[in-house]
Each structure stands twice: as structure tokens, then as C-alpha cells.
Amino acid sequence: MTRRRLVCTLAAACLTLPTFSAAAAPASHDIIYVTGSDFFVVESSGAGAVELKRCCHGEAEVTVNAATVSGTATPGDDYTSTSRTVRFTTPVEDADLEVPLVDDTSEESLETIEVELSEPSGNTTLGPNRGTIRIIDNDGPARFSFAHASVSIFENYGVMEFVVVRSGDPRPVTSVSYATADGEATAGEDYEAASGTLAFDTGQRIKRFVVRMTNDRLEEGAEGFSVALSEPVGASLEETSTSRGVIEDDETPTSDTSPPVSYFHQPLHGKSYSPRAMRDILAFADDGGSGVKQVQVALMKKLSNGSCRWFSKRQKTFAARPCADKLWMNFPTDQTVIYTLPKKLRPSRGTNIHYYKAWVRGIDVIGNRETTFDRNRNLSRFEIR
Numbered sequence: 001m002t003r004r005r006l007v008c009t010l011a012a013a014c015l016t017l018p019t020f021s022a023a024a025a026p027a028s029h030d031i032i033y034v035t036g037s038d039f040f041v042v043e044s045s046g047a048g049a050v051e052l053k054r055c056c057h058g059e060a061e062v063t064v065n066a067a068t069v070s071g072t073a074t075p076g077d078d079y080t081s082t083s084r085t086v087r088f089t090t091p092v093e094d095a096d097l098e099v100p101l102v103d104d105t106s107e108e109s110l111e112t113i114e115v116e117l118s119e120p121s122g123n124t125t126l127g128p129n130r131g132t133i134r135i136i137d138n139d140g141p142a143r144f145s146f147a148h149a150s151v152s153i154f155e156n157y158g159v160m161e162f163v164v165v166r167s168g169d170p171r172p173v174t175s176v177s178y179a180t181a182d183g184e185a186t187a188g189e190d191y192e193a194a195s196g197t198l199a200f201d202t203g204q205r206i207k208r209f210v211v212r213m214t215n216d217r218l219e220e221g222a223e224g225f226s227v228a229l230s231e232p233v234g235a236s237l238e239e240t241s242t243s244r245g246v247i248e249d250d251e252t253p254t255s256d257t258s259p260p261v262s263y264f265h266q267p268l269h270g271k272s273y274s275p276r277a278m279r280d281i282l283a284f285a286d287d288g289g290s291g292v293k294q295v296q297v298a299l300m301k302k303l304s305n306g307s308c309r310w311f312s313k314r315q316k317t318f319a320a321r322p323c324a325d326k327l328w329m330n331f332p333t334d335q336t337v338i339y340t341l342p343k344k345l346r347p348s349r350g351t352n353i354h355y356y357k358a359w360v361r362g363i364d365v366i367g368n369r370e371t372t373f374d375r376n377r378n379l380s381r382f383e384i385r
Contacts, residue, residue, distance in 0.1 A: 027333040030058030030114045033127025039243050044103045048133035049096040050115040052307045057310035061089045062122045066097040073111035107140035109239050137167040144176045152246035159210040167202050174234035175199045185223035223247050273356040298326035304352040
């Protein structure tokens with residue numbers, strides 16, 4: 001799902017806007033990234049698309065190369081190899097790379113096309129730069145399979161999602177059951193056992209269910225369990241009818257060899273700003289499996305006499321509060337959110353403002369707070385920019 005972009009003042013409701021003018025704030029970050037890891041498409045759709053986004057404070061026109069690079073689908077037989085230069089002309093902008101598909105008459109399993117971004121121009125950097133188009137076959141009778149042979153997340157994420165796909169004929173009302181089974185991971189200790197039945201109405205191609213993780217404090221390494229499909233009604237099972245769930249440990253530093261990265265922008269963590277330098281609060285996190293679902297920002301106004309004021313979203317103004325007692329503001333991270341503070345950060349007559357200072361922290365799906373940004377745990381593998 002493409003992230004929406006919201007712009008609002010702290011004194012007003014949010015408005016959905018198509019573009020953002022960077023003139024209101026100094027450029028702090030310019031990133032191009034793929035908005036998700038999976039993009040499902042039916043073979044008969046004509047083309048599959050990977051969604052790209054540029055964010056957030058770049059001013060110049062920039063480009064990035066987007067190209068198909070690999071996958072289980074065969075170029076020429078299943079799709080047309082594609083490579084093109086994608087151009088972005090505004091600081092916050094969405095784009096797509098469309099890949100033409102071949103609608104054959106062969107009965108096939110779920111196939112994939114990998115798309116990769118490279119060579120960003122100017123001062124832009126790449127965020128998550130790969131996406132997968134998953135082609136759902138439309139030929140033959142209805143068949144069930146998992147979208148992924150294996151799913152891996154860190155235990156502090158809270159839940160692990162599995163995707164079941166119906167290939168072939170989408171017209172009949174069908175169903176399929178699923179159930180977890182222990183491997184190295186044990187139900188009740190490492191995860192909650194799950195089972196159920198997924199009902200597919202006419203036309204439905206995809207169903208999802210989750211298995212809940214147990215976020216313990218043990219250093220135990222990666223552990224796995226399996227989930228199997230069974231008892232299909234009005235359909236059959238095909239490869240892959242069993243998927244492996246891998247629970248990555250977040251207490252062992254060696255388990256964080258490829259940590260997801262969350263980006264927080266403007267204000268920067270622990271940075272001091274002159275009275276006229278900061279005009280926006282911009283919150284954006286690319287979750288990517290880290291479990292971060294909310295960013296909290298604390299904004300302090302330090303006066304020359306040593307006293308402090310903290311900004312409150314509820315009161316829409318700065319209020320006296322001890323300097324060590326941070327007042328946190330909540331920002332969602334499933335969207336790019338820019339909160340503009342016009343005139344709020346300018347010194348008023350008779351007030352000697354020394355500087356502003358800001359702090360940022362992440363909150364995960366089960367309420368854990370990361371305030372120290374310890375580099376040994378996956379949840380706090382943040383790149384503060």
C-alpha cells in the first residue's frame with residue numbers, strides 16, 4: 001500500500017496534499033525507495049508494477065534507474081525485461097515501474113520478478129531498493145499455496161504474517177485450513193500456536209493470517225516453526241503448501257547482521273537548533289521488519305535564564321516544564337508526516353530564547369520504548385539523520 005503524505009499544522013487538522021514545497025524548511029534528507037517488498041498481480045492483468053517514492057526535502061530534479069534483475073519467472077516467456085530511468089521533479093513524489101506480463105495458457109505455480117533500484121542522481125540516497133512482483137496464474141482449476149516458502153522477522157516485531165494465494169480459476173467459493181507445528185521454536189514459549197480456515201469468495205485471490213511472537217529476554221538465536229495448508233475445499237494444494245517461520249533473536253548482537261533501518265528526519269535526535277532554523281517536524285520510518293510503529297518527538301525551547309519550555313500538540317503551544325522532563329509528541333510511521341510550525345519557533349518580543357533542542361525515540365508494535373538507541377538490539381538499529 002502506498003504511503004499517504006499528510007501536511008498539517010499543530011493547530012489544525014491534517015490535509016492530504018499531492019506535493020510539498022521544500023521552501024518552508026532546510027533540506028535535510030532526500031531518499032528514493034521501494035514502498036514495499038511484495039506486489040501481487042494476476043497474470044492476465046497486462047503488467048505488474050513496483051511502487052517507488054521520493055522523500056522528503058530534496059529540491060532538485062533527480063533520477064534513479066529501475067530495472068528487472070532476476071526472479072523465478074522467465075524473461076520473454078512470462079514477462080518483458082524492463083529497465084528505465086525514473087524521474088522525480090518534486091520533493092515528495094510517487095512513481096511506478098511497470099513490467100509487461102505475458103498471459104500464456106500454461107498452468108503454473110506462483111512466479112516472481114525482482115526489481116532493483118540503482119544509480120540515484122544528485123545528492124539522493126537509496127532506501128530499500130528491491131521489490132518483488134508476484135505473478136498469480138489465472139489458468140487451470142483453483143489451487144492454494146503460500147506466497148513465501150519462508151518468513152523471517154525479529155521476535156520484537158510482535159506478529160509474523162503469512163500470505164495464502166489462490167491461483168487458477170477465481171470463480172468458485174473455496175476454503176483451505178492452516179495450522180502451525182513446532183520446530184526449534186516451541187508453541188507457548190516462543191510463539192502462539194495458530195490454526196483456522198480461510199474462506200475465499202468469488203474473485204478473491206489473497207488471504208492473510210498472523211502468528212504472534214513471544215518477545216522474551218533470552219539469548220537463544222534464530223528458531224523456527226512450520227505452517228501447513230490442508231483440507232482444501234473446491235481447490236487443490238500446490239507448491240508451496242508449507243511455509244517456515246523463522247523467529248530471529250533480538251538479544252544476541254550477532255543476530256543483527258542485516259538489521260532493518262528506520263529513518264527519522266527533522267528534527268534530528270539530540271540536535272540543537274537556532275530560533276529561526278527549525279520550522280518543521282517530519283516523521284518517517286521505513287519499518288522493514290524492525291517493529292517500529294510510532295515515532296515520538298520531544299521539542300524543547302531553552303531560555304537564556306536556564307528555564308525550559310516544551311511543545312505540546314494538545315495545547316498547541318510551549319509550556320513551562322523541568323528541562324529534564326521531556327514531553328513526547330506522537331507521530332505515526334506508516335505515512336510520511338510533516339508537521340509545520342509557522343511562527344511558533346520565532347522569538348517573541350521580550351523573550352530571550354537561547355536555542356531549541358529535539359529528541360526522537362521509537363515505539364514498537366507491543367509498546368517497547370527505545371530511548372538509548374542501543375546498537376546491540378534490532379529494534380534500536382536506527383539511522384538518525
